[in-house]
Amino acid sequence: MAGKRICLLLAAGLILTAGSVYGGGGCSTKECHSGLADIKPESHEMMRTIKMNGSQHGDPDGCVMCHGGNPKATTKEEAHKGVPATLKFSPGPKDFYPDPGSIWIADNSCGACHPGYVYRTTTSLMNTEAGKIQGNLHTFGFKEMQNYKNPWGNYDAKDLDGPAPLSGTETYKQYMSKMVQKYPDQFPMELKMLPQPTMEEINADPKLAALTYQRHDCNRCHIGVRGREKRGDYRGMGCSACHVLYSNNGFYEGNDKTIAKDKPGHMLKHEIVGTRKTGGIPVESCNSCHNRGKRIGVSFQGLMEFPYGSPYDKNGKKQPKLHTKKYMFISDDLHHQVQSREGNPKGGLLCQDCHTSIDVHGDGNIHGTTMGQVEIECTDCHGRPDKYPWELPVGYGDEFGNELNPAARGVAKERLIPGRQFGAKYDAEDGFVLTARGNPLGNVVKRGNKVIVHSATGNDFEVPVLKALHEQKKWKDPSAEIAMSSVSKHMDKMECYACHASWVPQCYGCHVQVNFAKKDGKPRMGTDWIASGNAHKNNGQTAESVLGSGGIKSMGKPMETRSYLRWEDPVLGISGEGRVSPLMPGCQVTYTVINSDGKTLVNNEIAESPDEAKQLGQEHVPLAIDMAPVQPHTAQRKARTCESCHTNPKTAGLGIGNGTFGMRQHENIVEDLVDAKTGKPLPKKYSVQIPAIPKLNFDWSQIVTRDGTQLATVGTHWPLSRAFNKKELDNFMRAGTCMGCHQNMSNEELWKKVSTEGTIDPARHLEAMNKMIQTMAEQGIKPAEMKK
Structure with missing residues (x-):
């Protein structure tokens, strides 16, 4: 269809003007890109159309239809400049595009054949990261983000076609129009670029350092930029971020002699992937971005970051870092596993097999949440x-x-x-x-x-x-x-x-330091991904997209660490959809800010969520540390057991060990000679072993008390998200079930009548309970009617 559409444009005179035919030339001469593979197989309709159109502009290889440039030039400098005169007023490139997939020029490259995709993708979460910004800054206490507001994105953006989606069936458009009407803050009509604070502003309001943290660390993965040059993070921009493959090590393995094979940062091969016709997009390609935040990409593969890097390899070294992290394998999602159910072929699913074009490219609306x-x-x-x-x-x-x-x-x-x-x-x-x-x-x-x-x-x-x-x-x-x-x-x-995701990566406590003090006499600086993306040029390149350029720098050095990691028995709560869902630590931020003079402005500060208290209708104001509802992408064939939820205080949100741990995090912990009567240090000169987090007098994993008082934020995007209330906790917890029978063990005479010598296995134990229920049924006894 793409080829037919372009042929129709040709016939209508919308691409070519009369007398536009060049002869000879092209990009893959032996002096230039000899050995460069076609971007699609030669038999593919899209490739045939590209070459046909390219030949009309002096390039029989068709490169000019995506990259632009001068196919008649005899030097590299001239070849990589401008476009043929016939392309200046026709659909296609308007300059030489090193990466035709760049979102900033894709209307003239990919969008020439795929209308609507570029606009939809520009306003999608892949590019704006509005939800990430909202969730993180809410945790820092930004009033602009409270009450589910989404005012900021990576770029200024406007919904040009109104609240009705651009793409989808009439049923979908009506459904989403009602959603937008009911939840306008989750579907804003415009976004403003995330602000950049000055040192003076941060001195007056230290939480504004979160904007530096966001710009330097959190927002490097959107498709408006090329991304970080680290193992596992190499990728293209815009459309190329997904549809052109990069290996983890970033080495080129094609035959184009002009592309270095010993320097990382290049595509694996010169080819576009996306459908069954050309090969799907591997999960690992998605993971160049989806390895932080919800971590759903690496979780789908069964990987969870951990600090050790063990076991050792045969040379006695730890594993190489991937996405700057080290990983342990837990269990991959059943949809990823090679071994399928009986009757199905071997092989896992790709992300795109479930996620639709609207899931990925958007529908033309601005979305504030996943x-x-x-x-x-x-x-x-x-x-x-x-x-x-x-x-x-x-x-x-x-x-x-x-x-x-x-x-x-x-x-x-x-x-x-x-x-x-x-x-x-x-x-x-x-x-x-x-x-x-x-x-x-x-x-x-x-x-x-x-x-x-x-x-x-x-x-x-x-x-x-x-x-x-x-x-x-x-x-x-x-x-x-x-x-x-x-x-x-x-x-x-x-x-x-809620049942089938039996494990979830749980990174408890996000300790963020933003340091503006000089180091070795020089200001601390980092890549500002938002400034770099906003500095895009006419050729689609951004300030950091040229390998080794590093992008635009701005002041400050964010650093982060955690309190501890878990993966088993994820906490449950209520999601924005109103359903019981796994929760995982979102942005559980406690922040420290050091200004340019080396003065600590705040230390281990935790914000509060008055908007959450208002939504819940409770007097106690929860801390802004977030436990976020999530689809973990860790589904297992064997679901969680009944007991892993109904007898587990952690699952209910009551904390590990029913909230008995972490009770002194709000105090300085001193490890020295201590008076056992008073708990005070005996030496006058001592050091604090564990600094206090002043507001945190409960464990990171606890979000609610047994009486239903919510202690921390549960989701920041939707009004319905929350912890279990008291009534739900009463129904949910079945912790005393075993004692219904076993309390009678202390009555030796009674217990001898019902017990047997030794122990019985679980199957026989269940059968004994089953017979007890059947006996009660035969005698017409209902548990609710029984008296002591």
Whole structure:
């Protein structure tokens, strides 16, 4: 379709003018880019069209259609300058573009064939990072971010086409228009560039140092810049950030003699990937960005950062750093694992196999949160035990407090227009499965009562559909039927991954220092990624995009560390959608700021969240350290056990050990000779071993007290996100269940009548309890009616 569209433009005179044909020339002569591979296979319609059009502008290789430049030049300097006269007034480059994918010039390169994509992507979270900015700065106590506001992004941005999305079905557009109307702060109509504070402003208000932290550390991953030149972080800009592959080490492995093979920072090969026709986008490519914050990319692979780097390799060295971190392997997401379920081919899914074009490129609206932009839910493919996916209503799993129209969503007979134009072609069979918001999943089809996923890897997978498993009694574990079918509230009130994400990376306590004091007589400086991206040029390059340039520097050196790491038994709470969800430490910031004179302005400061207290209707003001609702992308085939939630205080948000640890973090801890009666140090000269965090008198993992008082922020983006309240905690906690029977062990006479010698295994123990329930049923005894 892309090729047909360009051919139509040619016929209409929109690309070429009469007499525009050059002869000869091109970029891949032996003096220049000899050995450079075509960007697509030669047989691909897109490649044929590019070459056909390029030949009309003097370049039979077609390079000029993406890169611009002068294909008739005889020197490198002249070749990499300007464009042929015939391109100046036609769709295509307007200068020489080193990286045609750069978002700043992509309307004249990628966008010439893919209309709408560039505008959608520019306003998407991939580029604005509005949600990241909101979440982080809320933790520092910025009033601008309270009450779910999203005023700032990496760049000035405006929603030019109004609150209705640019892309999607009519159902989707109506659904999202209602969302925007209900939650206008989560879908702002414009963003202003994140401010840059002066030293004078920081001296007056130390929390403004968070803007330096944000600009230097947090916002390097958006697609408006090329990114950090570290192992695992090499990538292109804009469209090239995803669609052109870079290895972790950043070495070129193609045959173009002009590209150095011994210097990192280059694409793996000169090729575009994206669909089944040309090869999908590997998970590792997504991970060049998605390795911080929610860490969903590396978590999907089963990796969690840790400080040690063990075990040693054969040379006695620790592992090389990846994304400047060292990792341990926990367990990868079942959708990533090579071993699939019986009947399916071997191989994992790619991120793009589930995430739609709107999830990634956006829909033309400005989104302030991930859940605002992402349109998919687990049940879109798996359904419920009592409903197939096409029997669910639009909005199921995506409620955000809304009442849903109960009508079945059905299926679609056609894909969205961009998918039909540029995606791999798939037969609709019995219809394309719909997302929760009403768009067709262009690679997922209904086949009878089966759901088939066409992966960009080339594999086709049959999805386990819950209603089919229930009707055919094919549950792998009896607890699955109980959890998903018998206890229907689990499906009504919980995210699927509340149970199936049995581990979550939990980095507790984000200790941030922003230091503006001189070091060795020189100011501390760092790369300002926002300033660098905003300094883009006519050729699409930014201040840091040339390898080794380092970008625009600004004052200050942010440093960060943590209190401790965990991965097991993630905390649960309520997400912005109103469902029970895993929580993970978001920005749990305690900050220290040292000014240019070396004076400590604040030390281990924690902000507060008066807006959270107001939303909860409680007098106690929670600390702004955030425990964020998350889809961890760590789903396992065997879900969490009942006990891992219902007998676990940490899961309930009550803290590790039921809140008995970390009680003295608000005090200075002295490790020296101490008077045992008073706890005071005996020496007059002593050092503080562990400095105090003045406001923190509970453990980082605790977010609520047993009476339902919320202690810390739970999500900053949506009004419904919170910890469990007292009623929910009362229903949730089953910690005393064992004592219902075993309290009688102290009554020797009674216990001898019901016990047997030795111990019994879990299966026999469960069977004994089952028989007890059946005996009660036979005798008409209900537990709620029993008296002591």
